[in-house]
Amino acid sequence: MQRTASSSWRCPGRYGSLVHRLSRPHRARTSLVPRAAAAAPVAPSLPTSTVLDWACSGWAGPDASASEASWDRRRRPASPPQLRVAVADLGPGRGRGLMATEDLAPGETLLSVPLTRVFASDPDAELHWSADMALRLLRARHRSRALAAAGAGAGAGAAAGSAVQGAEAGEEEVDWGPWIQALPAHVRTPLEYDDDEVRQLGCPYMQEEVVGMQECIGACFEAVEGELAELGCGWSDFLWAVQVFHSRCFFEPTSGRHLCVPGVDMANHAPAPAAPSAGVGVVRALSQGWDAVAEVAEPPPPEPSRFALVAGEAGIRRGEEVTISYGGWPSEAFLLLFGFVPLPGGGAALPGPSEALTLFGDGREAAAWALEAARGAGAASESAVDGVLAAVEAAMPGAMLQNLMVTGDGVDGRLQLLLDVVAGANGAGAEGGAQGLSRALVRRRVEERMRHFVSGDSTDETIAAFKSSKRALCEKVLSML
Numbered sequence: 001m002q003r004t005a006s007s008s009w010r011c012p013g014r015y016g017s018l019v020h021r022l023s024r025p026h027r028a029r030t031s032l033v034p035r036a037a038a039a040a041p042v043a044p045s046l047p048t049s050t051v052l053d054w055a056c057s058g059w060a061g062p063d064a065s066a067s068e069a070s071w072d073r074r075r076r077p078a079s080p081p082q083l084r085v086a087v088a089d090l091g092p093g094r095g096r097g098l099m100a101t102e103d104l105a106p107g108e109t110l111l112s113v114p115l116t117r118v119f120a121s122d123p124d125a126e127l128h129w130s131a132d133m134a135l136r137l138l139r140a141r142h143r144s145r146a147l148a149a150a151g152a153g154a155g156a157g158a159a160a161g162s163a164v165q166g167a168e169a170g171e172e173e174v175d176w177g178p179w180i181q182a183l184p185a186h187v188r189t190p191l192e193y194d195d196d197e198v199r200q201l202g203c204p205y206m207q208e209e210v211v212g213m214q215e216c217i218g219a220c221f222e223a224v225e226g227e228l229a230e231l232g233c234g235w236s237d238f239l240w241a242v243q244v245f246h247s248r249c250f251f252e253p254t255s256g257r258h259l260c261v262p263g264v265d266m267a268n269h270a271p272a273p274a275a276p277s278a279g280v281g282v283v284r285a286l287s288q289g290w291d292a293v294a295e296v297a298e299p300p301p302p303e304p305s306r307f308a309l310v311a312g313e314a315g316i317r318r319g320e321e322v323t324i325s326y327g328g329w330p331s332e333a334f335l336l337l338f339g340f341v342p343l344p345g346g347g348a349a350l351p352g353p354s355e356a357l358t359l360f361g362d363g364r365e366a367a368a369w370a371l372e373a374a375r376g377a378g379a380a381s382e383s384a385v386d387g388v389l390a391a392v393e394a395a396m397p398g399a400m401l402q403n404l405m406v407t408g409d410g411v412d413g414r415l416q417l418l419l420d421v422v423a424g425a426n427g428a429g430a431e432g433g434a435q436g437l438s439r440a441l442v443r444r445r446v447e448e449r450m451r452h453f454v455s456g457d458s459t460d461e462t463i464a465a466f467k468s469s470k471r472a473l474c475e476k477v478l479s480m481l
């Protein structure tokens, strides 16, 4: 594990803000769709299911009428809602997940979490978002333990979970203990890779991403080490907390915040070709006629906005897993943040629909490589490289020549243009002319890159899955050329 302080604070570059995409809840097409009685066995709920009740504080539950479901604190339900999902153990590989305990209708709200119980990043934080959230989580854990100890000492009902609730509660007023206790004891992502595992990745671009991320989090740790020590925490606590957030957050583009939503964070990703059975979204609370009402009566306390998990348009049968989509990312993003690589089902070596292969880190690398490959006459001069880049800029002004890729749908337009510029100047004698040379350059580069993904000696099955997915994409691209 490299933990050298990085002077540039180079944080997880291309994938730094990639987390599960926040989608809109699926809309119900009908109300309740009658279903045949389902015979599917329901996996036993884990004790961690109690986190769902805690998370849905103040929600009257899926059966409540609109007025009951309103978040009016004078009518707040006294008991936890009757939820129709539970946390279940899905076995090796997936860990825990959410399971339907009854048939769920299309569009049915399954969990509804007030934003006061959502652990959110601070867009103004000086530290990298996940490091800042990690520090705050460890503070919250410390407070919660102290609260529990005080409650046990007094023998009173001040146990974890009974702290302040409600719309006005700030992060420090909420006892996050019930959620923290339900978090996984260990999350493994490439932040934990040792030098040999980084080597096993084989791909230089991915190795650079991993080392950059390790350096960034290592530097953040050094910045907060003193405060962590006061909380009785060290590197392993900090690493755990950072990996919790890398693997469990949603990203809200409008606010630029990362959101970790208790309960909903138990939902696993549906790997293609399976469709997710549920969607997520923020339900904003709005008040009509607030000013007018306030003149004649004390207005009700404002309702907090809520984060909802909603059944998809097909509904979900009892005993089935409730899954969401973490987004259509290439496998680098899944591996770096979530610590797993979704492979299409059926065991066949197929690339996922969002898989992509970086052929060059930037335009300068691509131009130098292409000139050398096209001319077969040693390294290209700086001026020749500059000439290619100038021609690309003239044809595509302002194009950012970073991370030039190929996908199952074809070659990145920026890269294609660059290769066409090189081939146009060097393809007179080539088989198929300039067009033939341009295609041959893509083929040659994909073949070169494919050698980074030989299965070789991967001791880690996630690394093996990463390489397998990339190899499958290389094969698909080569078959199309």
Ligand SMILES: C[S@@+](CC[C@H](N)C(=O)[O-])C[C@H]1O[C@@H](n2cnc3c(N)ncnc32)[C@H](O)[C@@H]1O
Binding pocket: 093, 094, 095, 096, 097, 183, 184, 247, 248, 249, 265, 266, 267, 268, 269, 270, 271, 337, 338, 339, 340, 342
């Ligand atoms: C948001 S959490 C989901 C709940 C998690 N399974 C648990 O036990 O707490 C995301 C983590 O679940 C696991 N996961 C989610 N979807 C998966 C999938 N399709 N295949 C394998 N692991 C998955 C990965 O470890 C990922 O980092």
